[in-house]
Amino acid sequence: MNFIKKLWDHSRFDRYFLGILIAVELLMSFTFLGYIHIPPISVTIAYIPILIAGCLLGPAQSAIVGLVFGAASMCKASASYVMPSDAVFSPFLSGAPASSLLLSIGTRTLFGLLVGLAFKLAVKRKHSRLWIGVISAIAPKTHSLLVYSAMGILFPELGYHYSSAFQFDWDDALFAAVCVMIVQILWIVYHRDVMQNVKQCIDQSNSNPYASQKMNLFFAAFEFFMLCMAVCATVYFSERESYMLVQHGFAVSDRISADLLHLQMQFLIASLALNVISVILLVSIYKYMEYKEYKGEMDALTGVMGRRMFLYHCNKVQETNGADPQRTGWFLFVDADYFKEINDTFGHAVGDTVLREIASNLQRIFGDSGKAGRLGGDEFAVIIEKSMPQQELKQRLDQFLKAISTTLTDKKISCSIGAYQFVFPQEVNHLLAETDLMLYEAKEKGRACYAMKACARSGADDHTDT
Secondary structure, X not given: OHXXXXXXXXXXXXXXXXXXXXXXXXXXXXXXXXXXXXXXXXXXXXXXXXXXXXXXXOHHHHHHHHHHHHHHHHHHOOOOOOOHHHHOOOOOOOOOHXXXXXXXXXXXXXXXXXXXXXXXXXXXXXXHHHHHHHHHHHHHHHHHHHHHHHHHHHOHHHOOOHHHHHOOOHHHHHHHHHHHHHHHHHHHHHOOHHHHHHHHHHHOHHHOOOOOHHHHHHHHXXXXXXXXXXXXXXXXXXXXXXXHHHHOOOOOOHHHHHHHHHHHHHHXXXXXXXXXHHHHHHHHHHHHHHHHHHHHOEOOOOOOEOHHXXXXXXXXXXXXXXXXXXXXXXXXXXXXXXXXXXXXXXXXXXXXXXXXXXXXXXXXXXXXXXXXXXXEOOEEEEEEOOOOOHHHHHHHHHHHXXXXXXXXXXXXXXXXXXXXEEEOOOOHXXXXXXXHHHHHHHHHOOOOOEEEEEEOOOOOEEEEEO
16 A cells, blocks of 8 residues: 555656556557567567656556556467467466466566666666666566576476577667667656656646646546447457358357457557547646646746735635634735835845745745735735634734844835634625725834734624734
8 A cells, every 4th residue: 555655646747657658558568569570489579668667757667567568468368379489478378377477477577676676776876878778778688588587487398498588689789779769768858848847837736726626527537438438349349350250151169259359358458548648648738738827827926826816716715615603714915014115225126025025924924824825016915714813813923024024134124914804604805805904904003013803703893903
């Protein structure tokens, strides 16, 4: 369970990337893309997604892709028409199920783990790119060594042993070059600034208050629909193939029917893998665009929410909290005192520094219980979403005023603050109007202070100025 949790806690972008690699692995395993037939055996290059996972994601991820590769090879080897050297990979045909599982799944999972560990060490060394190239080059022979060694131990009657992996030919050099080229290109692409920016946007997409859960349901429903349609098509074409052979005078035995269905299942998996790649790419693009829209609503200068997003968030908070006389919150207006004078005297760069300090301290002091936003100019707002005693709010406001007072060495910075306590849910327009009254009251009392209006549980109002 901890292993699964660690994988799930990994970068969202990397989880999507792992899903694509698994789908590519299945696509290569069940099409000609992953195999080159050289009698009497088939030479596979379907381990390339394992190398990519090991280099860019880690040992656990490459071991998972290796397990998928092993399961796919076991599935392919379970057809009745495969050659004897391939049939040993199937627990249904080899006569030694445990040995076949170790050969087909065990060796590929071990290969993925070893490759991932090797890449993990390589990236920590000097000249890491060179070491990555070396590991990529020897990976094909490492894979062959593991498979041939297992075949020699588990199925010695076939005549294969570890030394079979050390037979070199021109195609071995070609395979090694292909592995090095693909891994190095993807390493460069993965670490480019553009890709890292995309990764950051997708990873942080959960923090987007605009995010719609309905779209996630839509993508899940779409994928389920495609799965159902693909299964129906597989069964249909399998039956039509059998019918077509009968019509042409071929006797279709139960064994032939099973093999036809087996082929259709392989086609089904390859089709679904291609579909999964498409859906993951669509989801990634959607998450990226959605987060970019969200970032566009953030205030670029201070890093807090802009006016529209902050008010949207306030409405969402009210909607998600039902009527509860025991649940209260606070709404704050924070206005920098004499800000025009600061800009005129010290310049706009200093004024920007003051605004950033105000926003930073609002987030630091109130971030554990609410959200801050910049409504425009030198005016900020905070919604405190948790019940907070009036005395605690006073302490935090005093802390805030003290923190911003030393922002500039030549002038003491202060703010006027209006605070209004409300019971959930409350109309946002009402919050704005009531808090605005408190803000002007604080300004009338000389600024550099706060005015508070606390609602009593009984319904009466407790008015406090400081």
